[in-house]
Amino acid sequence: MTLELSGVAVARGAAPVVRDIDLTAPPGAVTVLLGPNGAGKTTLLEAVAGVLPFAAGNAVLDGADLAGLDRVARARRGLALVEQGRTVFSALTVAENVRVVNGSADALDRAVELFPELGRRLDVAAGLLSGGEQQMVVLARALATGPKVLLIDEMSLGLAPVIVRRLLPAVRALADGGVTVLLVEQFATLALEIADSAHVLAGGALTYSGPPGPLRASPGRLHAAYLGETPTEEP
């Protein structure tokens, strides 16, 4: 499924946060969205998932306008948001966190296959796990919904780089399997390694849109985009 945003603006209460967002995330590709703290990355993803309303513009998922669908309906169409900040159901066990979205034994097997360390902790309350383990539960839970479009917000926040180096290839593999991935990431260099295209959001607007190569090759280019100095550039 292709996710297509055109001219999207999102506000929080009365305050406009992002504006004029044109972005296409095609299936089978990892689209990364970078940007400094407070740029509005989370705000944009939350609007796409239906937590916040769009203030302007169009968001289309596989030909269907998202504006008319609430968040449950969007989830049922295959959109999954991995929220920022390890949002496990802490009172539920690891196994229950997966089972609540998908009761099949298969779903749990796949989760353990992807994250073997969860296998020993299936009956532990998710709230008692380490931060990294919780992030694995959150990812496994999102995957158990069988997403066609996966929005991931700061998967690596607070995680050891070793773990991030393991999680990112898992994300790449999902995209290779045909999933549409839109990835927001603090570790810009690591994210760019697995990206097919990149966008930089700064001060509420996109300051770079294009292939990841130029950003990978030149840290100066990335910094300039973070500071909002580079004009939007089509691939």
Added chain:
Amino acid sequence: MLDGAVAGLAGGGAYAALGLCLTLMFRLVRVVNFAQAAIGVIGVYGMALLADAGLPYALAAPAGLLAAGLVAAALGWIMARWFAEAGADQRSAIAIAFLVGLLAVSFLAFGTHPRRVPGPFGGALLTVGGVTVTRAAAVCALLAPALAAGAHLLLTRTAVGLRLRALSERPTTAELLGIPSRRLAVGTWAATGALAAAVLMVVAPQQSADQSSLALMVIPACTAALVGGFRSLTGTVAGGLGLGVMQGVLAHVEDLQQYRDAVPFAVILAILVWSQRREVWDAAR
């Protein structure tokens, strides 16, 4: 004295069962549902109306339960549709509006005179050593623990229960995972509404049951839920039964009889002061 305690079990069982409805509602849909008993009143009076019209009890009672469930579902839908993002405090305030509205509707629909409510649990069950246990008291006292056990099993052993627990902890996240929050919330309202009606159908035939005093049984029920911290099912049952027994004993002591209805108030006050003290203590450390 023992006589009083046993008689108090009837009321206590009802407080406990209604308290369970309140605890479940608070945990699952974030509301102190002050209209809980008022919803039940609609069911009881609906049943009485149908029974008066000649319908056999075996048909009138399920119809009453259904009516209460439907009214509760409608209120739950209003809450889910327009106040989904509101906090528990605001939603509870709206529940007070529901209570007032339901009482008005109930007086309009059923008249202001108390109705005789038929019931299958009249008379004494057994008399041991001069202490009489009525059938209603036995049913009430057993109903509450059975309900608590049933609710516990539902929440821990079923797929619906799992979804309800997820939803109660993180509603937004649950919705983002495709869990149909509105449908589950309306279902929770409907189920607890029908339960409240069932409880009042056992209690109402035993006393002169006017609509406001039945609807205000939500206050001792709140006390019971408060004993369980609006979280613990066991605590709520213990709180309700304990409160009923205390009231029953007081009713049999000549000098204290008049203070009987102040017991819930005193218990609420004591719990609040105690929990406050603990917070101050924690803060001091």
